[in-house]
Amino acid sequence: MMASAGCVGITYEDHTWDMGVAESNTRRRPDLVCRLPTSGRKIVVDVVGKWSHVLHPAPNLQAPGEGAKWAEKGKEGRYRRSYARKLAVEHGEDNVDDHMVTEAMRDFYAAGFESTGALGPRLQALIDVLAAEAKVQPTGADLYHWSAMAFKRHWKQRIGAAIMRGHAYAVTREGVKARGYHEAPAHAREACTIDGLF
Numbered sequence: 001m002m003a004s005a006g007c008v009g010i011t012y013e014d015h016t017w018d019m020g021v022a023e024s025n026t027r028r029r030p031d032l033v034c035r036l037p038t039s040g041r042k043i044v045v046d047v048v049g050k051w052s053h054v055l056h057p058a059p060n061l062q063a064p065g066e067g068a069k070w071a072e073k074g075k076e077g078r079y080r081r082s083y084a085r086k087l088a089v090e091h092g093e094d095n096v097d098d099h100m101v102t103e104a105m106r107d108f109y110a111a112g113f114e115s116t117g118a119l120g121p122r123l124q125a126l127i128d129v130l131a132a133e134a135k136v137q138p139t140g141a142d143l144y145h146w147s148a149m150a151f152k153r154h155w156k157q158r159i160g161a162a163i164m165r166g167h168a169y170a171v172t173r174e175g176v177k178a179r180g181y182h183e184a185p186a187h188a189r190e191a192c193t194i195d196g197l198f
Contacts (some may be wrong), residue, residue: 032045043108083101
């Protein structure tokens with residue numbers, strides 16, 4: 001999705017992104033980092049999934065999309081300390097305040113989705129940003145000269161298909177285990193990764 005919107009410098013699982021001194025289990029490594037082609041802004045994406053909202057005991061998380069929104073908020077909270085460390089390395093520890101961290105996190109997208117297909121607000125915002133970029137600077141030969149609406153529709157369908165492949169893989173994996181094998185074939189695992197779409 002990012003490549004077809006013209007993003008540059010796409011890096012998967014950037015090990016060098018959070019290099020500050022971390023407390024235990026707080027170091028973060030985003031799924032994707034890239035630059036937007038028109039503004040040069042660096043965006044950071046970490047994909048987070050949430051199983052069906054229907055199973056959640058809290059009534060406020062049972063509406064479609066609320067579980068994905070909740071998962072996004074949790075991911076943002078976990079990244080806040082990481083951003084503070086990153087800024088401390090870049091600007092010096094004494095120069096970092098909450099406002100700087102909040103401003104830096106403006107370009108962080110906790111891309112949340114639910115197993116039922118609902119997308120979180122930050123994932124929707126990411127799709128909007130990339131659609132605007134694709135409209136200005138389309139790159140993919142098969143996606144050349146497309147409108148923002150076509151971009152959004154195309155990628156929402158691709159995300160939905162990836163979620164369904166994930167369900168199929170889960171069922172396949174359980175069937176394989178029931179037959180006494182260790183795991184599903186590699187081609188089945190590779191076909192079901194939603195973060196590979198971004």
